[in-house]
Amino acid sequence: MNTNEHGSLEGAPFLKDKTPGLAEPAGSVALGQSCERSAKQVYELLNAIKPYQDWREAAHRIKQYALANLDKLLVELERNLAAKGVEVIYAADAAEANRLVIEIAKKHNVKNVVKGKTMVSEEMELNHKLAAVGIRALETDLGEYLVQLADQRPTHIVTPALHLSAEDVGRLFADKLGEPYTAEHRALTDIARRHLREEYLKADLGISGVNFAVADTGSLVIVENEGNGGLSISVPPVHVALMGIEKIIPRIDYLPVFLNLLGRSGTGQKLTTYTHVIHGPAPGRKMYLIIIDNGRTRMLADPHTRSALSCIRCGACLNRCPVYRRVGGWAYGWVYPGPIGSIITPQMVGLDKAAKLPFASSLCGACAEICPVKIDIPHQLVYLRKRGANERSSVNSWIERLMWKSWAWAMGGSWRFRLAALALRIGTPLAKFLPWKPWYLGAWARGRELPKAPGPAFRKTWKER
Numbered sequence: 001m002n003t004n005e006h007g008s009l010e011g012a013p014f015l016k017d018k019t020p021g022l023a024e025p026a027g028s029v030a031l032g033q034s035c036e037r038s039a040k041q042v043y044e045l046l047n048a049i050k051p052y053q054d055w056r057e058a059a060h061r062i063k064q065y066a067l068a069n070l071d072k073l074l075v076e077l078e079r080n081l082a083a084k085g086v087e088v089i090y091a092a093d094a095a096e097a098n099r100l101v102i103e104i105a106k107k108h109n110v111k112n113v114v115k116g117k118t119m120v121s122e123e124m125e126l127n128h129k130l131a132a133v134g135i136r137a138l139e140t141d142l143g144e145y146l147v148q149l150a151d152q153r154p155t156h157i158v159t160p161a162l163h164l165s166a167e168d169v170g171r172l173f174a175d176k177l178g179e180p181y182t183a184e185h186r187a188l189t190d191i192a193r194r195h196l197r198e199e200y201l202k203a204d205l206g207i208s209g210v211n212f213a214v215a216d217t218g219s220l221v222i223v224e225n226e227g228n229g230g231l232s233i234s235v236p237p238v239h240v241a242l243m244g245i246e247k248i249i250p251r252i253d254y255l256p257v258f259l260n261l262l263g264r265s266g267t268g269q270k271l272t273t274y275t276h277v278i279h280g281p282a283p284g285r286k287m288y289l290i291i292i293d294n295g296r297t298r299m300l301a302d303p304h305t306r307s308a309l310s311c312i313r314c315g316a317c318l319n320r321c322p323v324y325r326r327v328g329g330w331a332y333g334w335v336y337p338g339p340i341g342s343i344i345t346p347q348m349v350g351l352d353k354a355a356k357l358p359f360a361s362s363l364c365g366a367c368a369e370i371c372p373v374k375i376d377i378p379h380q381l382v383y384l385r386k387r388g389a390n391e392r393s394s395v396n397s398w399i400e401r402l403m404w405k406s407w408a409w410a411m412g413g414s415w416r417f418r419l420a421a422l423a424l425r426i427g428t429p430l431a432k433f434l435p436w437k438p439w440y441l442g443a444w445a446r447g448r449e450l451p452k453a454p455g456p457a458f459r460k461t462w463k464e465r
């Protein structure tokens, strides 16, 4: 959870008044177009492949197996990695994971860190924690680098700077790096490359995420498109890999199905440009793996939402989601946006802090249709809505409870129903004379008028005829 102006660390206040993305209609149009382009490209590519549905089914089953056997597979992974000289450490939560990274950094006298893309480190707010103890951490994935320079948060789990135009990037480089302004893509890439190259050479520690951890061979698989991930893990003398407990797959034979699905579903590529399969530290180097829970076992314990842990973070559901396309990633208030974020976040930060997120969906099912591991996203959203309504939470405010209780009372008998209908009939036309919009209707009431009461009541018409 970040601490800049776009980050609410208190959870996910979806549709809060000043949520960036909602407040900038032009930005949301550009975002929507970009997502649509990406989704179309992915859809066409996937539908051209005959075994695509078989791959999805296989990936779904493998992940279900892995989640059902997580305890054994983690022990197997740890044993195999330890045999190759990797130090494997478990962290119960983000705070413990941060403490471990800082301990490792201090042990190796680290002053400069280069980071490949890792969503887990976003959960940990690792950059801020390292900065607090005087260690400089630099993002090397281009999108992450841009949002770090801009002091923002990623808007997308795969393309973090989706909201920035080439002009924005040109201005950012001029402002933060003192480079002459340009909006030319090639020139911008060259500037970023030139600045980042120097950083790899002076870094004492490289941090990466893990896309897949293979239990039977003790291998960590990292995929990326820019080469920055490979440089971050191979140039500095120490490498710390961070992974959530759910990243495990049982066997190396299963890897191709995931590699086939991840690139295609995420960015419409047949294969991500670089696939690093790491079997241990290079001679003379040190490597650590920190396996992080941070709320995942809570999700695992709930059979209704367990399968959300199968997510391979391809981002396809975000690109397809009509809500995400309009509001962008910041509106979700935490690390994981879009349909999958609306399932993960409430369970990680607590339903009481993010109970509105499961409602950030039209339940159209486009997310489930494209998900490469067949997560039943809409059903899980409905389940979390129900939990949110039954547990005391921000959704379940006293005014809402009062409204539902009144509704239940009105529906409890014919004379009550008639009385309520009469009250509405009289009250609705009068509502427009109110000098203020009812505050509890919030953003919904702005720009909308209450509907006019329709003609004579049905019962009256029935009686007359």
Ligand code: SF4
Pocket (backbone or CB within 6 Å): 265, 310, 311, 312, 313, 314, 315, 316, 317, 318, 340, 367, 370, 371, 372, 373, 374, 375
């Ligand atoms: S839920 Fe499915 S579609 Fe969405 S990011 Fe995860 S794997 Fe991709």
